[in-house]
Amino acid sequence: RELKFVTLVYRHGDRSPIKAYPTDPYQESAWPQGFGQLTQVGMKQHFELGQTLKRRYKGFLNETYDRHQIVVRSTDCDRTLMSAEANLAGMYPPNGSQVFNPDLKWQPIPVHTVPLDEDRLLTFPLPNCPRFDVLLNETTKTETFLNMTNRYKDFIEMLRNKTGLKDASVESVWSVHDTLYCEKLHNKRPPHWVTSDVMEKLRKLKDFSFQVMFGVYKREEKSRLQGGVLLAQILKNITESAVSGSKKQMKMMMYSAHDTTVVALQTALNVFSGRQPTYASCHIFELYKEDDGFFSVAMFFRNDSTKEPYPLTLPNCTQYCPLQDFLRLTNPVIPENWEAECRV
Numbered sequence: 001r002e003l004k005f006v007t008l009v010y011r012h013g014d015r016s017p018i019k020a021y022p023t024d025p026y027q028e029s030a031w032p033q034g035f036g037q038l039t040q041v042g043m044k045q046h047f048e049l050g051q052t053l054k055r056r057y058k059g060f061l062n063e064t065y066d067r068h069q070i071v072v073r074s075t076d077c078d079r080t081l082m083s084a085e086a087n088l089a090g091m092y093p094p095n096g097s098q099v100f101n102p103d104l105k106w107q108p109i110p111v112h113t114v115p116l117d118e119d120r121l122l123t124f125p126l127p128n129c130p131r132f133d134v135l136l137n138e139t140t141k142t143e144t145f146l147n148m149t150n151r152y153k154d155f156i157e158m159l160r161n162k163t164g165l166k167d168a169s170v171e172s173v174w175s176v177h178d179t180l181y182c183e184k185l186h187n188k189r190p191p192h193w194v195t196s197d198v199m200e201k202l203r204k205l206k207d208f209s210f211q212v213m214f215g216v217y218k219r220e221e222k223s224r225l226q227g228g229v230l231l232a233q234i235l236k237n238i239t240e241s242a243v244s245g246s247k248k249q250m251k252m253m254m255y256s257a258h259d260t261t262v263v264a265l266q267t268a269l270n271v272f273s274g275r276q277p278t279y280a281s282c283h284i285f286e287l288y289k290e291d292d293g294f295f296s297v298a299m300f301f302r303n304d305s306t307k308e309p310y311p312l313t314l315p316n317c318t319q320y321c322p323l324q325d326f327l328r329l330t331n332p333v334i335p336e337n338w339e340a341e342c343r344v
C-alpha cells in the first residue's frame with residue numbers, strides 16, 4: 001500500500017486557564033500572558049509533535065517546506081494559531097536555500113483561519129443550531145445524566161460553596177477542573193479543599209460533560225449537527241485526493257483546534273475514549289492506495305508523546321478500512337443539509 005493523503009486534527013498545547021472561579025487565589029494577573037494563552041510548555045509540546053510528524057512522514061513529505069504539499073487551518077484563537085506555528089517550526093526548519101536569516105532556524109509558513117463567529121468547521125460545539133440545543137436539553141433528562149447529577153449532588157453543592165460559583169452544575173464543572181488542573185501543572189498551590197479525591201471527582205464529571213455534549217443520547221443525530229460537519233469536509237478532501245491523478249496534489253491537511261473539536265469528531269466516528277484529549281493530542285487519517293488499486297483509510301490517535309500513535313478502528317470495519325466502506329459506515333452522521341436539520 002502507498003500513502004496518498006494525510007489529515008491531522010489536533011488540540012492546542014498547554015495553556016493558562018480560560019478563567020478563574022470567584023474565590024480562586026490566582027486571578028488573571030497570576031498568568032504572564034493572562035487567561036487562555038499558550039504557555040512555553042505548550043509551545044514545546046507542539047514543536048515536538050511537529051518533529052514527530054516530520055519523522056513519521058519522511059519520504060512522503062519533502063524535507064523542505066513545499067506549499068503545494070501542506071495546507072494548515074486553525075481556529076481564530078491565539079493558542080491554536082501559536083500551536084500551529086510551533087508545530088510547523090518543528091516540522092519545517094529551513095535548510096539550504098530556504099534559510100532567509102542565517103541566525104534563525106525558522107521560516108514563516110502560512111496558518112489560515114476565519115473569524116471565530118464565522119467558523120463552522122473547527123469550533124465546537126457549532127453554535128446557532130436549535131435542534132442541537134433541544135437534544136442537549138433532552139440529554140439532561142436521561143437516566144444516565146440524572147444518575148450522575150444525583151450521585152454528585154452533595155459534591156457539586158460543596159463546589160458551589162468553595163468556589164463561589166452560583167451556577168456550578170455538571171455542565172460547568174469542567175471549568176473548575178480545568179482551572180485547578182492548569183494551576184497544578186504550573187506549580188500554583190491549590191486551596192486546602194482541593195484534595196486528590198476532589199480532583200478525581202472533578203475529572204470524572206469533566207469527562208462526563210464531554211461525553212454527553214456529543215454523545216450518550218442520540219449520538220448519531222447530535223453528530224450530524226456537530227462532528228459530522230468536520231468529518232464531511234475531511235472525507236471530501238480524502239475522496240478528492242483518491243480520485244485526482246495529479247502529481248502536484250496536496251499531501252497533508254492540518255487542522256489546529258480544541259479538545260471539543262477532537263471529541264466531536266471522534267464521537268461522530270464512534271471512537272471516542274470518553275476521556276478529554278490531552279494537550280497537543282493528534283487524530284490522524286491516512287489515505288492509502290492498496291496494491292489492488294482500491295483505497296483504504298487508516299486512523300491513529302497520538303495522545304501520549306512517549307508512545308507511538310495508536311490505531312483507531314472505525315466500528316464494523318478493519319484498521320485499513322476500504323474507502324467505500326468508510327464512506328458507507330460514516331454516512332449516517334454526515335448532514336445532508338445542516339441548516340435544515342438544525343431547524344426545530
Ligand SMILES: CCCNC(=O)[C@H](O)[C@@H](O)C(=O)O
Nearest residue numbers: 011012018079257258259260
Ligand atoms: C469556553 C472555553 C472553551 N475552551 C477552549 O476554547 C479551550 O481551548 C478548550 O477547547 C481546550 O482545548 O483546552
